[in-house]
Amino acid sequence: xxxxxxxxxxxxxxxxxxxxxxxxxxxxxxxxxxxxxxxxxxxxxxxxxxxxxxxxxxxxxxxxxxxxxxxxxxxxxxxxxxxxxxxxxxxxxxxxxxxxxxxxxxxxxxxxxxxxxxxxxxxxxxxxxxxxxxxxxxxxxxxxxxxxxxxxxxxxxxxxxxxxxxxxxxxxxxxxxxxxxxxxxxxxxxxxxxxxxxxxxxxxxxxxxxxxxxxxxxxxxxxxxxxxxxxxxxxxxxxxxxxxxxxxxxxxxxxxxxxx
Amino acid sequence: xxxxxxxxxxxxxxxxxxxxxxxxxxxxxxxxxxxxxxxxxxxxxxxxxxxxxxxxxxxxxxxxxxxxxxxxxxxxxxxxxxxxxxxxxxxxxxxxxxxxxxxxxxxxxxxxxxxxxxxxxxxxxxxxxxxxxxxxxxxxxxxxxxxxxxxxxxxxxxxxxxxxxxxxxxxxxxxxxxxxxxxxxxxxxxxxxxxxxxxxxxxxxxxxxxxxxxxxxxxxxxxxxxxxxxxxxxxxxxxxxxxxxxxxxxxxxxxxxxxxxxxxxxxxxxxxxxxxxxxx
Numbered sequence: 001x002x003x004x005x006x007x008x009x010x011x012x013x014x015x016x017x018x019x020x021x022x023x024x025x026x027x028x029x030x031x032x033x034x035x036x037x038x039x040x041x042x043x044x045x046x047x048x049x050x051x052x053x054x055x056x057x058x059x060x061x062x063x064x065x066x067x068x069x070x071x072x073x074x075x076x077x078x079x080x081x082x083x084x085x086x087x088x089x090x091x092x093x094x095x096x097x098x099x100x101x102x103x104x105x106x107x108x109x110x111x112x113x114x115x116x117x118x119x120x121x122x123x124x125x126x127x128x129x130x131x132x133x134x135x136x137x138x139x140x141x142x143x144x145x146x147x148x149x150x151x152x153x154x155x156x157x158x159x160x161x162x163x164x165x166x167x168x169x170x171x172x173x174x175x176x177x178x179x180x181x182x183x184x185x186x187x188x189x190x191x192x193x194x195x196x197x198x199x200x201x202x203x204x205x206x207x208x209x210x211x212x213x214x215x216x217x218x219x220x221x222x223x224x225x226x227x228x229x230x231x232x233x234x235x236x237x238x239x240x241x242x243x244x245x246x247x248x249x250x251x252x253x254x255x256x257x258x259x260x
Numbered sequence: 261x262x263x264x265x266x267x268x269x270x271x272x273x274x275x276x277x278x279x280x281x282x283x284x285x286x287x288x289x290x291x292x293x294x295x296x297x298x299x300x301x302x303x304x305x306x307x308x309x310x311x312x313x314x315x316x317x318x319x320x321x322x323x324x325x326x327x328x329x330x331x332x333x334x335x336x337x338x339x340x341x342x343x344x345x346x347x348x349x350x351x352x353x354x355x356x357x358x359x360x361x362x363x364x365x366x367x368x369x370x371x372x373x374x375x376x377x378x379x380x381x382x383x384x385x386x387x388x389x390x391x392x393x394x395x396x397x398x399x400x401x402x403x404x405x406x407x408x409x410x411x412x413x414x415x416x417x418x419x420x421x422x423x424x425x426x427x428x429x430x431x432x433x434x435x436x437x438x439x440x441x442x443x444x445x446x447x448x449x450x451x452x453x454x455x456x457x458x459x460x461x462x463x464x465x466x467x468x469x470x471x472x473x474x475x476x477x478x479x480x481x482x483x484x485x486x487x488x489x490x491x492x493x494x495x496x497x498x499x500x501x502x503x504x505x506x507x508x509x510x511x512x513x514x515x516x517x518x519x520x521x522x523x524x525x526x527x528x529x530x531x532x533x534x535x536x537x538x539x540x
Contacts (some may be wrong), residue, residue: 015358018343022362025376025417028386032379041384086274089267105274108282110471112478114495115515119289120281123506126288127300142281145274151335171261174266199367204480222371226485238372243370253363 026242033235050238061237064221068202070133072092073248075140076198082141083148083197087136088182090149091156102153108143116143124211128215139211144197151193151256155186161241170174192256203245266351293512300506310513318497318514319367325477325494326521328408330366332415333473340423340468346456359428366421374485377414381405407490414486415476420473423468430464431457459537466533472525477522494518 033051055061086105090098108116112260120139124131167177183190205219212220218241225234295305343362347355380386381404403409426454434457442452456466480495485494495513502512 008350010488011346012354014342015351015354017360018339019358020345022420025373025380026365027485028379029372029376039384041379041382041386043388055408067385082273082340083279085270086532089270092267101271108278110474111282111286112474112495112500112519113513114478114480115289115519116282116286116514118498118502118508121502122292122512123285124289141277145277149274162416176431184388188287198368203370205371208274211484219371226375226392238369242369246364247366250360250364253360 017193024099026246027109029235029238029242032232033239034234035109038232041046045100051233055233055240058233060221060224061218064216064218066216067133068219071136071140072136072198072202075144075201077135078140079141079144079148079197079201080194083145083193084152084186084190086145087149087152091153091159098153102150105149106146109146112141113143113204113206117207120207121210126198130214131211133212135211135213136208136217139207140201144200146199148193151196152189155189155256159185159233188255192252195252195255199248199252202248203241272276272520280483287470289512290516293516295509297507297509302508306355308331310509311517313510314513319492321492321494321497321516322521324492325518326525327476328493329473329522330525331365332412332419332476333469335412336419336423336472337465337469339429340420340427341461341465343420344424344428345430347428348434362421362424367427371481373418374482376485377410377417378405378486381413389530394473400515401495405486408487408491410486410488411483411491411493411527414482415472415479416483419475423472426467426471427464430461434460454537462533466526466530469529474517474522474525477518 003012012105032044034049036048036050037043066173090101093101115156117139120135121131123133129135163181164177172180183213201218205223209220209223216224218237222234222237222241225231225237292302293304293310294307296307296309297303343358347359378385382388383400383402383405385405387404388397391397392400438456439452442456447455477493478495480493480499483491483493483496498511498514498518501507501514
């Protein structure tokens with residue numbers, strides 16, 4: 001009995017340490033963004049919103065924000081539509097074929113981003129494609145659509161196809177079936193999948209960096225701040241990025257109940 | 261029949277995206293590794309020169325990168341396994357919170373996380389000032405930042421949520437009944453773990469290891485920002501061949517050499533794990 005309790009204690013201690021390890025870096029960034037000390041060291045100093053004011057006064061921030069918004073929204077919509085269509089089709093395939101298709105379409109997530117981005121950059125430059133947001137969007141799409149496909153596929157695997165059969169027997173067209181039966185049932189999942197695709201796209205730095213040309217998004221702006229001088233408003237920008245990506249993933253997890 | 265066609269047709273847009281923005285660029289990138297540069301222009305060719313140069317110039321960097329990636333993948337997989345194990349078997353309530361936290365930080369803040377570790381591990385950083393004020397160290401520890409240690413810590417922190425996803429997925433599928441039966445029949449906790457739990461989560465173990473191994477072997481941002489002047493990983497060389505010397509062929513040969521080596525390693529890893537966990 002005693003040994004069981006002490007081993008449980010060890011486990012709980014481990015879990016708390018794991019939690020601290022995962023959270024403390026993020027908490028610190030938020031913490032520093034509201035402190036007066038510009039060196040990101042302790043003590044943080046008086047409470048201030050100065051770093052946010054400095055960030056909002058920077059025209060580059062607004063340019064990057066606009067570009068990030070365009071890319072993230074386009075990628076969110078496109079990967080949700082394309083990924084959902086794919087998942088609906090694959091869900092009706094035989095299990096072995098479906099498994100193979102899912103594995104192949106998920107390969108872009110496994111590929112080191114550096115290799116993929118250089119391959120894309122080389123292709124664009126060889127075929128004379130000018131770089132810009134229009135090259136960033138499809139480059140993001142290829143590694144955000146797997147998330148949508150996997151999430152929607154997981155839901156369609158437990159879908160009750162009998163309702164579709166009865167709707168068809170009653171004379172409903174495929175489009176009618178999609179819009180009045182399938183879509184209402186899976187729409188929470190779609191919202192969640194879209195949010196995850198958007199978080200992935202919003203956070204991407206490497207692929208964006210090599211496919212955007214001279215423009216900038218929020219992560220490339222962070223990169224610039226990290227490389228040049230230690231600009232303390234980086235904490236404020238980091239907090240904003242964390243807030244956007246974490247809140248959208250949390251919302252997505254809540255909505256979809258998706259856990260791996 | 262019409263149905264079967266429709267189920268193939270809806271997959272088409274995803275397949276087209278995959279072909280044009282993944283398969284095609286990678287095939288072209290592979291072809292380029294056999295070409296060479298002349299006056300900053302790509303000239304089609306079929307030579308192994310680039311690969312020979314890769315082996316001559318970057319062999320040491322490759323071995324170092326491999327060691328780092330193996331270490332990072334091993335730590336990440338172990339940590340993810342223990343966290344997932346805790347959530348699945350040890351605690352309902354705190355486990356759910358932990359899972360939510362880990363997954364919520366999954367999709368955000370790649371650069372922000374690297375930056376955060378920079379502020380934690382520096383000589384003036386949080387860790388050193390805490391150790392100092394607790395009286396545990398007299399002088400700040402200088403090897404925490406700008407060292408291989410910093411790269412390992414930062415990448416493990418970044419990769420654990422990714423590894424957790426497949427790991428928890430496969431642990432969740434483990435049925436409770438056989439575990440209880442084994443325990444009732446007198447199996448020790450270790451036996452239950454090795455003979456029942458681990459064999460069932462092999463796919464999760466492999467996916468977690470593969471993902472963290474591939475991502476860390478190909479990363480160049482983390483070593484650049486927290487690795488210091490001596491921690492050069494292959495990604496840094498690939499990037500500098502590309503950006504500074506505009507030498508796509510060498511960069512490409514280097515990329516595919518490291519990818520091939522990674523795939524061979526993963527194959528070996530899969531075989532070894534399957535062998536170790538085979539029912540006795």
